[in-house]
Amino acid sequence: MKKIIKIMSIALVLVMMLAFFAGCKSDTNSGGTGETLIKIGGIGPTTGKAALYGQAVKNAMEIAVEEINAKDGNVKFEVKFEDDENDAEKSVNAYNILKDWGMQILCGTVTTTPCIAVSTVANNDSVFTLTPSASSTDVIGGYPDADGNMTIARKDTIYQMCFSDPNQGTASAQYIKEQNLGTKIAVIYNNSDAYSTGIYQKFQAEADKLGLEIVSVKTFTDDSDTDFTSQLTDAKNAEADLLFLPIYYTPASLILAQAKQMSYAPKFFGVDGMDGILSLENFDTSLAEGVMLLTPFTADATDELTVNFVTKYKDKYGDVPNQFAADAYDCIYALYNACVNQGITADMTAAQISEKLIAEFSSSDFTFSGLTGENMTWSTSGEVTKNPKGMVIQNGVYVGL
């Protein structure tokens, strides 16, 4: 009996402590500047295979918000970032958590497959969403599929900061053609991933148009992303001199290693998902020597904005920011500019803010210059217009082409 009383009293003390701390937290929120802050939610994978992207976006959002809140403006932000492990279901749960928190604008999600799910929910709820890096057209909707049918209607509140997949696929094919990088092209893509498949389809379409010869197209899935020997053997036997990899960096690093083991050395050409490969711990950067990728941001650019951002990021997180970080930083500033222009305040509802932001982003007067491009504009389709830059990895760093 004594024991039970002892345990119960400990439990009671714990509950009281919990209530006390919970009380503290809500006090600081309402007592401080909490009421004048516009709540921005962020969602992305901070754990799991694509963790590098989520972390980068989270870090960059924090830097941007810190800078903005230090200014003497009327618009100030508060951010909360939730992990989704690059999983659609967990991502929608994260979205719901943020909604309960009182999110007014969503800056996310980071990866494509979860974003397709979350963007649909956010559109239904009229929450303005600017995704830093989810690039599929299924995220914004309103695009006909390969058969010309409109399967997903335009989600009016969703906008993108990164290139859409068609733009990346098309731009890659054009770039390869213009620079005459390869005569026989092989492709390995992940057909269980909307991002990878989307880029591949547009790449293929554009390559056909330009007369590029594609000699081998092989796929893999999330469950079979360790062994690429059969795909590489096919490419090697087809004598492909350029391997196009519209995939994320983790499988790409394995492809590079296995190609080397097979003594197969074509040119490797990636898209924005390849960014981050050099940050892999203990990665032999000589494997990535000469790998080319299309990306809108280079950390070694010398303009004031980039230098400032890169220095801050390095000081705070001890790492060189990648393109995802740059996209996220731009997202927060684009939202800031739009909020200032429209006079948005923290007491407005998510739906009111959404209406004003849509008006701002889709207007032709709204242009934004940031880390990832000059004079970016958006149309009602939600896609961004900006110029891609070609990059090549030399001696373990990204160098502009």
Next chain:
Amino acid sequence: MTFLSNLINGISLGSVYAIIALGYTMVYGIAKMLNFAHGDVIMVGAYASYCTMIYLGWHPLLSILFSIVVCTLLGVIIEAFAYKPLRRAGSLAVLITAIGVSYLLQNVALLIWGSTPKVFTSVVNFEPLSFFGGKLTITAESIVTVLACIVIMICLTLFTQKTKIGKAMRAVSEDKDAAELMGINVNTTISITFAVGSALAAVAGVLLCSSYPTLVPTTGSMPGIKAFTAAVFGGIGSIPGAMLGGILLGIIEIFSKSYISTSLSDAIVFAVLILVLLIKPTGILGKKITEKV
């Protein structure tokens, strides 16, 4: 030539499955339980080797030895805390516990090492063999894996056939109660089985990550499932069967990737498994056991 290089790729992939399947089959054959956490013990083994090699700069061989010690201890601890209390419980309870242990290991690894992939440095550092002017290459890793597989298979067979502990293991596998009556300590025997199985997992982990160098907390799970399939394919409980099943599974996977479809390869692998089990329910080399009532 394409056929040959596909065959070699298949054998390399299959040898990785085989080496994992050996551990699976060892534990199943003796303790009669599916240790779903085996794949995650492999992952821990790989991390142990990675950390000593990269952070402490140990020699690869020394790091493999260290990782064997870590995994053996881990295997014995898991067995003592999670499986021993359930010795008399139904097999379903043990199965669910094994799945629980698997998730526990994954999440603990996530806490310790984080989710960012680490790139494993191969412990094998001689040049790949090259034939026909570079058209056909056999990587050093796959040669070592195949050799390791054969050595382990022979050692395990000798161990279970010739040694006293090995004989006790076989006795426990045939009839736990009768073995106990004959003076065999069943608990100790099963603990030793786990120790051996987990030591194999360490070797498998190092070789898996040498061939496929990305190391994340979920590294062991998919190869673990494939290896389990291989063990069933070859006849679960049979040591040569695990090896044969693993190699065949690898070859089927690579061939279906090359000649049929890359996206359907997993479906084809499992369809073959179903076919084999329909025709020969105990697997290719499995023994037919008639249960007496």
